[in-house]
Amino acid sequence: MQLLKDGGYHTVSFDQIFDFVEKGTPLPEKPVCLTFDDGYLSNYEIAYPLLKEYGMKATFFAIGATVGNTEHYKDTEFPITPHYSYEQAKEMSDSGLVSIQSHTFDMHQWAPYEPGDRVRNNILRWKDETEEEYTEALTADFSKSREELEAATGKPVNVLAYPGGQFDALSESVLRSLGVKATLTIQPGKAKLTEGEPECLYLMNRFYVQPDTTEEAFLEWIS
Template sequence: MYHHLQKEGTFNSKKYGRVVIDPERFEKQMLYLKAAGYHTITLEQLRDFVLYNSPLPPKPIVITFDDGYLSNYIYAYPILKKLGMKAEINVIVSYIPDEVNHQKPGVYIPCFTWKQAKEMSDSGIIEIESHTYDLHKYMSNGFRKIPMVMGPVIINGHLETMAQYKKRLYTDFLRSREIIKEKIGKAPICLAYPFGAGNKISDAIAKKVGFEMAFGIQQGVNYYGDNIMKLKRITVTDTDTGQDIVNKINRLSRETEFLLPPLLCSQFP
């Protein structure tokens, strides 16, 4: 699980929870994984494996990015293209600027444009998926602040009813999916929950609007028969080497009771 790429020494790693990765380190990680025999697969391949046990290449991995930062386009995209590897990016749709609408106020790390997103998608290297339209934030439910996907929150001074909460999720999920389809020419099949805050209600609504799978942020590998709406991922940190990533895969694989080929899903929550 990746987010933003930025050259080491130009940011405070503690501020961002150690998930900002130096582009050179990212390239070395990809080179190591490729040399170690790992194969990047598409979300369709992942879906078909989890649901139907469809065959996969040896050591299959999914490289994922959350949010949609410009650094993904500047650094990750050309590196992956050069190495013949694939990835997917879950974008916060309301954050993505175009030639008319500039960067949304309050978004402090620049995001790539829809033109750049389409270029990446058309290349076959990058899949553009959803991280909701505009639910990547915490709000109060009257007792504490919770991720907006998790449950009813106070909006305009009033706590949502359960019906209003469900309608908000439906409207947001559908809007994110329709805009991506309009801009990219391909409807997304995957929803990455902000902060990993999915639940049974959000899963049902996500499926209703057309999403076929969902990522959380629980650490782990994925197996045939797992819950397709609760797919695990492995967080890559700013100090990880390629060997560290492989060690994480192996450690998390041993923690499961199944003996099936593991999958790595790499992707700020």
Template sequence: MTKKIYALLFAILLMLLVFPVVVQSARDRLSGYTVAHSMPLDVSRGIPILMYHKVNPDPTAGGYGLRVTPRVFERDMRYLKTNGFHTVSLLDLADHFNRGTPLPARPVVITFDDGYLDNYTYAFPILKKYGMTAIIFVVADTVGGINSFDYNNRRQPLNHMAGWGELREMARAGITIGSHTLTHPHLAEVSPDIARQEIADSKKKLEQGLGGKVEFFCYPYGSYNFLTAQLVQESGYVAAVTIEQGLGRKEDGLFTLRRIRIRGDYTQATFLHELTRYYREPAGGR
């Protein structure tokens, strides 16, 4: 009799744990269908450039501000794939803005900041599964090490960074590697000489380690000004992204492209809202 009671209690507990997940999953699928099939996306207004950082199931790796779980990341990629979105590179975007080179229907750029090892461990297999590409902006002096730029001042827990082997493997598979400086400083707050060194020397170091060109840049902490943007261009980069929110637009300039931040606590409905919100704004909106 006691065993039957325990079995019944276990079954009830299991239902309480599983049912909310099933309901949320169904709600997410319904929300995704509604948004995807009811709204045309006018790419002449801009291209969504999604901003991720960590893709990691371990809560000790950091909060949902910078971390999405592999399950959530796959949900996002699956939605994009099944609803006609096509990932393009920043080079594709630059060619489109500069020369009018056509883009596929519903283009989207996937970006990762910092160069965490979990990008290789968890995100890379998911990207390959759905036939997608992305760009990872790497802090050059931390390759194969830890996130010293955030860990040393207690902004984030310790995280391991991708090594040269992982970066080269991803690059061979079509993942673009970009620069996120040497040490991840606030570029607008350092001297012009230090800013130039961080921008130019990181490019050289990454190119040497990868054996290929590094053509794209990301401003750490979103910290930049007119001078730093000019230094990025003078150092031979093709384009650069900020953390300012909005679509990537030609009129904003190739060296100050806006992005859309994706958090780990977004439901699929929130993800879709962020993905499409700037298309719903009046003309001229960000």
């Protein structure tokens, strides 16, 4: 965040991105969209205070089934990396700096902790699942994710980050039919926004910042 500030970059929300693409509303100079996946409590305890300190915006993508899980994975006895609660999500959303969007409700499961072999590691269709069955499953999952997040924050949920970056033509078709306005992959690269072309909002690329990402590499990505 200090690098962004020093470089004259400005963080933007998806609402600003939508306004640019749909209405031609100008974005600030050198725009950057910060995203955080999975809904970890560290988003609330570490990232959110830094966003407030720097006056920056970000979008957090929550997995509905693990919201508020701080000790155990869902209803099991398996340990989990703590996740923020809906109350904490609302606090962050109310700040105007954070948008809480969907990382599915329960299509980012951790196989070793799930019973049986019907596990959804990601949003993709099972090999033995018909298109109709899959469409019904994804519709139910995203609808529940959106319903719970909107109830918590009072804000629209219309962006989805694909778990593990996995997607296909059917997942895209279903999500678009449900009113999702943007989808995100983890394929490296800059998102290319074009005024008047909503298609550019789908399968948006992202750079994956990791603990070993150097400042030089980061600056090269965004320059």
